[in-house]
Amino acid sequence: MDQGLVTVIGMSIAYAASFLGMALAWYGWKKRHQEEGE
Amino acid sequence: MIHFSALDWFWAGAFLLLMVGGAFFFYRLARRSESDFFLAGRRLPWWLPASSVFSTHTATDTPMWVTGVIYAHGYRGLWYTFFTAWTAIGSFVSARIFRRSLAYSQAEWQIMRFGGMGAELLRGWLAGWQVFMNMFILGWVGMAMGKVGALVFGWPVWVGLVFPTLITAAYTLVAGYWGVVMGDFLQGIVAIFAILVVSLVGIAAVGGPTELGGRLVEMGEAWRMNAFAFTGLFSGDFPAAWFLTMLVIAVVGGFGMGTSIDWYPEAQRIQSAGSVRDAAYGIWAGGAITLIRNGFWAASILAFFVLAPGIADVADYELGWFRLGFELLPAGLIGVFFAAILAIHLSTISSHLNLGALYFTRDLFQRYLSPNASEKTLVRVGRLVTAVLLLGSFFYGMMMQEITQWLIFALWLMMAGIWLPNILQVVWWRFNAWGYLSAWMANLGVAWLVVWILPAFGVFPPLPDYLQFWLLMALGALVFLPTTLMTKPEEMDHLIRYYLQTRPIGWWRPVHAEAVRRGLIDEGTGGVGESMAGSAAPASGGAAMAGSAAPRPFIKRTWTAAEAEEWTREDWMVIVLSPLVMAAFMIGIASLLLLQPGGIAMTLFALVGTGVIYWIIDPKLRAVSAEYEQRQAKYLEELERGVRWEEAVAGKEA
Numbered sequence: 001m002d003q004g005l006v007t008v009i010g011m012s013i014a015y016a017a018s019f020l021g022m023a024l025a026w027y028g029w030k031k032r033h034q035e036e037g038e
Numbered sequence: 039m040i041h042f043s044a045l046d047w048f049w050a051g052a053f054l055l056l057m058v059g060g061a062f063f064f065y066r067l068a069r070r071s072e073s074d075f076f077l078a079g080r081r082l083p084w085w086l087p088a089s090s091v092f093s094t095h096t097a098t099d100t101p102m103w104v105t106g107v108i109y110a111h112g113y114r115g116l117w118y119t120f121f122t123a124w125t126a127i128g129s130f131v132s133a134r135i136f137r138r139s140l141a142y143s144q145a146e147w148q149i150m151r152f153g154g155m156g157a158e159l160l161r162g163w164l165a166g167w168q169v170f171m172n173m174f175i176l177g178w179v180g181m182a183m184g185k186v187g188a189l190v191f192g193w194p195v196w197v198g199l200v201f202p203t204l205i206t207a208a209y210t211l212v213a214g215y216w217g218v219v220m221g222d223f224l225q226g227i228v229a230i231f232a233i234l235v236v237s238l239v240g241i242a243a244v245g246g247p248t249e250l251g252g253r254l255v256e257m258g259e260a261w262r263m264n265a266f267a268f269t270g271l272f273s274g275d276f277p278a279a280w281f282l283t284m285l286v287i288a289v290v291g292g293f294g295m296g297t298s299i300d301w302y303p304e305a306q307r308i309q310s311a312g313s314v315r316d317a318a319y320g321i322w323a324g325g326a327i328t329l330i331r332n333g334f335w336a337a338s339i340l341a342f343f344v345l346a347p348g349i350a351d352v353a354d355y356e357l358g359w360f361r362l363g364f365e366l367l368p369a370g371l372i373g374v375f376f377a378a379i380l381a382i383h384l385s386t387i388s389s390h391l392n393l394g395a396l397y398f399t400r401d402l403f404q405r406y407l408s409p410n411a412s413e414k415t416l417v418r419v420g421r422l423v424t425a426v427l428l429l430g431s432f433f434y435g436m437m438m439q440e441i442t443q444w445l446i447f448a449l450w451l452m453m454a455g456i457w458l459p460n461i462l463q464v465v466w467w468r469f470n471a472w473g474y475l476s477a478w479m480a481n482l483g484v485a486w487l488v489v490w491i492l493p494a495f496g497v498f499p500p501l502p503d504y505l506q507f508w509l510l511m512a513l514g515a516l517v518f519l520p521t522t523l524m525t526k527p528e529e530m531d532h533l534i535r536y537y538l539q540t541r542p543i544g545w546w547r548p549v550h551a552e553a554v555r556r557g558l559i560d561e562g563t564g565g566v567g568e569s570m571a572g573s574a575a576p577a578s579g580g581a582a583m584a585g586s587a588a589p590r591p592f593i594k595r596t597w598t599a600a601e602a603e604e605w606t607r608e609d610w611m612v613i614v615l616s617p618l619v620m621a622a623f624m625i626g627i628a629s630l631l632l633l634q635p636g637g638i639a640m641t642l643f644a645l646v647g648t649g650v651i652y653w654i655i656d657p658k659l660r661a662v663s664a665e666y667e668q669r670q671a672k673y674l675e676e677l678e679r680g681v682r683w684e685e686a687v688a689g690k691e692a
Binding site: 017022026029 | 155158159161162163164165166167169170171174401402405406407478482
């Protein structure tokens with residue numbers, strides 16, 4: 001496989017974990033704001 | 039396969055017993071609190087974080103890639119290893135700022151520096167990234183141990199991957215960061231001993247330093263002894279432009295946080311230090327010892343080159359240092375050498391197991407899933423996650439055998455795209471959470487474009503890595519600078535709170551002016567009032583200066599705590615001198631081992647320079663630390679309140 005392609009695929013795998021963490025943060029933020037609203 | 043005598047087995051076994059058995063001494067300390075399990079209670083003297091920095095920087099794969107670059111490029115390959123020199127400036131700038139923030143992790147620091155939802159998203163982003171990164175590092179370091187196990191004992195690779203890591207997990211699970219840092223100290227001593235002995239034995243095997251130099255000249259390879267043997271400014275296989283890029287990344291990166299992948303484990307060492315002074319010296323000494331180690335390794339690899347020239351396969355010559363040890367050391371010392379290999383493996387594995395668990399426990403579980411979890415629950419979760427990371431690393435290690443080098447390259451590229459934002463978040467008050475987050479996201483797309491899409495479609499040829507770095511940085515700036523300037527600055531209350539606690543370097547004038555206007559600090563001295571930001575208490579720190587009419591000495595050696603808060607010429611002297619000293623240590627030791635006159639001069643310069651740095655900065659660091667440590671307990675109490683959701687939301691509404 002092309003070296004550049006493998007590189008960016010590897011990079012994208014690492015980014016997936018960051019997106020998951022960010023999604024969890026967003027969920028936590030929304031949940032807290034809803035609780036404050038109630 | 040290497041033959042082990044009974045004495046060799048004894049040394050290797052005794053070392054393992056010491057590592058695992060020693061952990062139980064710290065079991066009671068680790069279970070006391072989250073702070074003990076992850077930061078050893080924030081009270082370590084500087085030499086423990088220093089040994090931990092060195093040990094963590096020395097993994098099983100490190101001798102392989104250092105051997106690889108020195109065998110291929112000679113002493114100029116040492117510049118590949120110079121990224122550790124972020125500690126030169128970082129020790130006195132970013133470490134000082136980060137230690138004062140009291141954040142457990144880099145992810146936690148994000149919500150101190152930035153505010154609102156953007157900061158929360160950043161914290162989640164960095165925590166997710168670090169959980170993955172630590173598992174990834176565990177996998178690749180574990181694979182390196184698997185290869186060593188195959189070389190030494192003929193084991194299948196998975197045996198070396200799994201069993202040494204399991205031993206490490208035993209004491210990391212039991213003793214947390216206490217076990218890590220105490221283990222690192224012992225492992226560091228064993229590792230340094232082995233590196234010195236193998237290097238000297240390797241040089242002796244050629245016939246000594248003079249003979250080694252002479253043989254390289256005879257072979258027409260004298261350039262290998264010159265760390266500055268570049269092939270042109272932009273041309274050839276080792277252009278000076280590449281060297282300058284590496285130099286900038288390493289040295290200037292010390293102003294930022296996260297400019298090197300190593301920052302993240304070192305952030306834990308910074309926070310575990312007993313004071314700002316301990317943190318600064320711990321990081322500096324750890325970095326300097328690591329660079330000195332590289333000098334020793336480099337000399338021994340030149341010896342290996344003379345003994346075994348012309349090896350074409352990278353996988354073969356990368357094992358050069360291991361071959362020197364196993365083939366040249368006498369029976370008995372081989373066991374010590376193997377214990378040293380275990381030591382460098384264990385220290386890295388333990389650090390990353392504990393660090394990955396920290397990011398999950400503190401930054402994801404406690405923050406977003408269970409904010410009211412008890413200390414007992416947090417320690418339990420920390421242990422559970424340590425075990426999960428361990429299992430994940432086995433899986434990952436076996437999966438990535440073929441793509442490791444490209445993944446490492448990918449991670450380097452990732453650091454390239456966010457290198458500048460990592461500095462801006464420290465030095466520029468106006469940089470905000472959305473700018474930083476956009477830099478991370480843009481980096482992915484920009485890297486796809488620069489590294490693969492545009493070269494694949496013939497828009498331009500694949501670029502050398504140093505040009506990719508600058509292009510990625512420029513294209514990323516086209517995204518994060520407009521994003522920053524088109525979104526609001528962080529709330530001034532939030533910025534003042536952060537400013538007073540950490541006293542950052544750089545462009546913070548508007549925040550400083552507002553803090554002065556509110557009576558929280560005095561103009562000129564920057565002395566912090568008795569209370570934290572938000573308090574109405576006036577500052578008193580400048581009183582000592584007000585009545586002083588004596589001219590300021592060129593190098594000031596008597597400081598009040600208020601004066602020491604300021605960034606002054608003493609800091610800048612150290613900032614300039616420190617990278618030169620570190621470079622001189624690395625190149626000087628490597629040259630000294632070949633008895634080159636330049637090596638003696640550079641090593642002397644490095645030793646004297648170290649003394650000068652200490653003489654200039656120590657009074658100031660003592661003043662900062664003494665005052666700050668008195669307030670630390672109160673800061674910690676405020677920090678614990680500040681990171682809870684209820685307080686954050688209430689504060690925002692107020």
